[in-house]
Amino acid sequence: MAGRFVTFEGGEGVGKSTQIRRLAERLRDLAHDVVLTREPGGSPRAERLRETLLSGGAKRFGTFAETTLIASARADHVDRVIRPALQRGAIVLCDRYVDSTRAYQGSLGGLDKASIRSLERVATAGAWPDLTVILDAPVERSLERVANRAQGAAGDRFESEGRDFHGRLRAAFVEIAREEPERCVLVDAEGPEPVVAGRVWDVVSRRLGLTETKSRAV
Numbered sequence: 780m781a782g783r784f785v786t787f788e789g790g791e792g793v794g795k796s797t798q799i800r801r802l803a804e805r806l807r808d809l810a811h812d813v814v815l816t817r818e819p820g821g822s823p824r825a826e827r828l829r830e831t832l833l834s835g836g837a838k839r840f841g842t843f844a845e846t847t848l849i850a851s852a853r854a855d856h857v858d859r860v861i862r863p864a865l866q867r868g869a870i871v872l873c874d875r876y877v878d879s880t881r882a883y884q885g886s887l888g889g890l891d892k893a894s895i896r897s898l899e900r901v902a903t904a905g906a907w908p909d910l911t912v913i914l915d916a917p918v919e920r921s922l923e924r925v926a927n928r929a930q931g932a933a934g935d936r937f938e939s940e941g942r943d944f945h946g947r948l949r950a951a952f953v954e955i956a957r958e959e960p961e962r963c964v965l966v967d968a969e970g971p972e973p974v975v976a977g978r979v980w981d982v983v984s985r986r987l988g989l990t991e992t993k994s995r996a997v
């Protein structure tokens with residue numbers, strides 16, 4: 780596949796959506812073909828499954844059922860959005876992907892590694908990230924940001940989990956970064972948005988070999 784595939788991961792409220800949007804803008808300013816997408820969801824069918832997942836509808840049937848639903852949504856997203864974009868040479872930026880399943884359904888949900896990995900293999904069918912940016916911040920910071928974003932509204936099923944859950948989630952992502960250092964980079968998400976964006980840009984441009992001169996070259 781000719782394009783480049785970058786995923787963003789991390790706990791709730793750490794700033795993934797904010798940073799992925801900023802990165803997409805910066806890349807588009809440099810005339811790159813950018814596809815910005817997310818999981819669960821990203822394709823029309825997968826977005827419908829997202830509603831079931833975030834409402835907790837799938838969880839009632841157990842973690843295995845929930846994970847198979849996530850994998851089904853992912854397979855459609857890969858087939859309809861991610862792979863076609865990579866084949867035409869785009870840079871695909873995806874807000875959450877396989878590492879969220881490893882962290883939420885695996886490390887926290889208790890689904891065994893073998894099941895997680897085999898569902899992951901079937902769903903991704905070779906659409907594997909070139910780079911995964913894992914945003915990392917203390918749990919208090921993420922919770923503050925989620926509270927600001929929610930402005931008192933009840934969070935979705937995942938966001939309403941307790942503080943111990945968020946601590947374990949953070950540890951699970953740190954462990955993923957440690958296990959796969961060739962693919963994953965842990966980025967400090969503390970500090971003002973533009974500062975974090977600068978850190979993200981340094982990692983992405985270096986790892987993907989991008990230069991600021993692309994806009995002049997096209």
Ligand SMILES: Nc1ncnc2c1ncn2[C@@H]1O[C@H](COP(=O)(O)OP(=O)(O)O)[C@@H](O)[C@H]1O
Nearest residue numbers: 791792793794795796797924925928970971972
């Ligand atoms: N560096 C930052 N400093 C302060 N607030 C931030 C920062 N990055 C994001 N936010 C705010 O925190 C909230 C959660 O950010 P968001 O990007 O939605 O996180 P995520 O996608 O990881 O859940 C939003 O209201 C956003 O505007």
Ligand SMILES: Cc1cn([C@H]2C[C@H](O)[C@@H](COP(=O)(O)OP(=O)(O)O)O2)c(=O)[nH]c1=O
Nearest residue numbers: 790791792818819849875876879880883937
């Ligand atoms: C992709 C994926 C997401 N999720 C969860 C993590 C999030 O709580 C939720 C997506 O919600 P979303 O609002 O997109 O994320 P965030 O809270 O970081 O802004 O779905 C899983 O449990 N497993 C997965 O494989």
